[in-house]
Amino acid sequence: MSELQAVRGMHDVLPEELPRWRRVEEVCRTVSARFGYEEIRTPIVEYAALYSRSVGDSSDIVVKEMYTFTDRGGDLLALRPELTAGVVRAFIQHRLFQRRSLWRLWYYGPAFRYERPQKGRYRLFHQYGAECFGSPYPESDIEVILLAAAILRELGIREYSLQLNTLGTADVRSRYREALVAHFAAVRDHLSPESQQRLVRNPLRILDSKHPSDQPFIEQAPSILDFLDAESRQHFETVYTALQAEGVPVELNPRLVRGLDYYTHTVFEFVSPRLGAQNAFGGGGRYDGLVESFGGPPVPGVGFAFGVERLLLLMLDVAAESAVDVYVATVGMMEAARAVVSSLRAAGYRAVGDLQRRSLKAQMREADRLGARVAVIVGESEWQRRSVIVRLLSDGTQWECSLEELPKNVRQALSR
């Protein structure tokens, strides 16, 4: 441990990687808006108890991955491990359901989980997500998934599949759960230690064990699809056929269960072969009982989240951005150069000058490196004539121009 090092699993984003981050943020924002979704921002810190109620106290997220602390007033707080719970809390606290019967919301921000860092898995990470409150119908499931798919398309992420499953109603889910427990309990001693644990804590999760010794029993396990009632089946099929019709690369995966306790009916995960062990870069589903379990009215909802760091791993490269439009170079004429820089900034250009009193050669090199397309050279002899040199960095052509004409010349030079 060194205090001169960022906390384990938490990373600085340096200027050169920011264009990629901004791209993700911009695409998420504009595509969300295109779908009629509105942004919501909630605190990074909530009462820890909020997450036991939403994510579920059987989940590792709550049991061993939350950053919790007591504040000076003695309240047990948590750095949010995900953002849906906070959004639902705000939805209820502000009685949004009384103002409108349908809400389309999106969020973006940091979340924290105390986990062993790996590629695409960090202790401080970012999520973008969307939630649609107020519709129990498959049309809303379809909409949020299409929103996710539209973002991926806009980001140039093509190589992925959408794993789709249903958990049915709470009733279906609990009957299926019983069947699974019966199935796995019979072979309990042959299961991996982790899965034996899960058998009592969260039996559904045995289905996504990667442990080799569990595989045969998972393959023989009953399928959720055999437990669905007619309505659940209808809901699921409507979602599936619509996504196919829309060209989403959807694959049915009856073994897909999600870690969070609150899901009902549709669950899905976006996976990519290019991510390694953390192959899911987004996931979500329907959570019809969640708002009510928080003490709100029985408002149905459906939503998803992307892991921003994982999107970044999949995104195509973003062209590097230039830092400035105009570089003002000079040999010794510091005050004159500063005045020129100020006038260019006032005219709206991104302009910088030398702060290190370096040679003209070094200043020109810096101009090139910063991506400036125009250099303005403030020289002594021209300055006496109240003029400067304007140089195009692209081909090296340059000319003298009066101070009055400078803004016009710069504008023309930049538009070439």
Next chain:
RNA sequence: GCGGGCGUAGCUCAGCCCGGUGAGAGCACCAGGUUGUGGCCCUGGGGGUCGUGGGUUCAAAUCCCAUCGCCCGCCCCA
């Protein structure tokens, strides 16, 4: 939380197995080659507690132990 791999200049890495020649290369950075001009080229230069701490040894970047960090798998999930 468990298992494995790796940590040498800002970056990518060689040297480590077979301890001992002044700790290196490419890229990047700085300066000069152009009294006032970038990208290419040439010349020179700066920069390293060899992750950190301890041990073995006459001697450790090189061997041993611990620790921190990164990576991979389990786990978890975005």
